[in-house]
Every structure is written in C-alpha cells, then in structure tokens.
Amino acid sequence: MEENKALFEEAKKALEFAYAPYSHFTVGAALLSASGKIYHGCNIENASYGATCCAERTAIYKAVSQGEREFLKIAVVAGDSSTASPCGICRQVLWEFMPQGEVILEMGQGELAVYKVKELLPLGFELAKDNT
Ligand code: THU
Numbered sequence: 001m002e003e004n005k006a007l008f009e010e011a012k013k014a015l016e017f018a019y020a021p022y023s024h025f026t027v028g029a030a031l032l033s034a035s036g037k038i039y040h041g042c043n044i045e046n047a048s049y050g051a052t053c054c055a056e057r058t059a060i061y062k063a064v065s066q067g068e069r070e071f072l073k074i075a076v077v078a079g080d081s082s083t084a085s086p087c088g089i090c091r092q093v094l095w096e097f098m099p100q101g102e103v104i105l106e107m108g109q110g111e112l113a114v115y116k117v118k119e120l121l122p123l124g125f126e127l128a129k130d131n132t
Contacts (some may be wrong), residue, residue: 004075004104004112007032011075011104014040014055018079021045026079027055031063034070039063056090060097071098077106086120095124 007030014028022045029041041059045052053061056074063071074094078084083105086094094101094117103120107113118124 001114003032004073004114007038007073007075008077008104008106008112010038010040011055011077014042014059015077015079016042018042018055019044020079022047022049022052027084028077028079029055029059030075031056031059031071032073033063033068034072035068037063037068039066039068054087054090055084056086057093060093064097069097071101073102073104074098075104081106081108083107088121091117091121092124095121095126099124 010030011028014030015026018026018028020026020043027043031039039059039062041055041062043055044058056076076084076086085105098117101117103115103117105113
C-alpha cells in the first residue's frame with residue numbers, strides 16, 4: 001500500500017537525528033495522526049541506560065505535546081535494516097493512543113509488514129479515562 005510505503009520513507013528520514021552512542025542501534029519512526037499530520041521520532045539514549053527513549057515513544061510524546069491524541073499508523077525502521085520490533089513499553093504506549101492502530105515494520109529486503117497494535121499487545125493495560 002502506497003500510504004504505508006510513504007510513511008516508512010518518512011521513518012527513514014527520522015533516523016538522521018537518532019542519538020545512540022551506547023548501542024549504536026539507530027531507530028526512526030514516523031507517526032500518522034488522525035488529523036493527517038506526520039510526526040518523526042528517533043531513539044534518544046542516555047548514559048543512565050534506563051532513561052533512554054525509543055523512537056516510537058519520542059514520536060508519540062512529541063505529537064501529544066503538540067495537542068494530538070489519536071493516531072492511525074506508525075512506521076518504524078532500524079538504521080541497520082534489521083526489524084525494529086517495538087519493545088514492550090512502546091507497545092503499551094501505542095495501546096494508550098492508538099489501540100485500533102497499525103504498526104508498519106520492515107521484514108528484510110525492503111519488505112513491509114503491517115501489524116495491528118492489538119496483535120502486538122493483547123490485553124494491554126487500561127484504566128477508565130476522563131480525557132483531561
Ligand atoms: N529501540 C527503539 O528506539 N525502538 C525499537 O523498536 C527497539 C529499540 C532503541 C532503544 C535503544 O536506543 C536501542 O534501540 C537499542 O535497544
């Protein structure tokens with residue numbers, strides 16, 4: 001699907017700013033909001049490793065901090081062309097803001113695969129929201 005390919009190309013652009021001096025594993029993400037905008041994210045590592053933020057969460061937090069709350073798709077790419085499958089924390093964050101959404105990943109040789117967030121994280125944690 002052309003839209004997925006285009007979003008994946010946007011994720012590649014986000015690789016440029018990845019900050020990964022410890023793992024040297026760079027990741028880029030491109031997030032499509034329900035309002036039609038695309039937000040880029042990259043991984044941002046820290047000397048205190050646990051403070052590292054993955055590319056997916058960088059993109060979502062950027063977008064939410066700019067007023068977005070609903071997202072349709074996120075494409076994720078690794079700088080070394082391996083599959084950057086979202087970690088468990090990111091899956092839970094995707095569940096929060098795009099439970100009906102899709103994740104586009106590269107499965108080798110430029111082949112894209114599309115997964116539903118709910119396939120990647122069945123039974124994600126939820127609390128009642130009051131939307132404030
Ligand atoms: N990482 C991401 O940014 N997204 C993923 O989907 C997998 C892992 C980052 C975190 C860390 O900076 C590096 O990849 C190695 O774990």
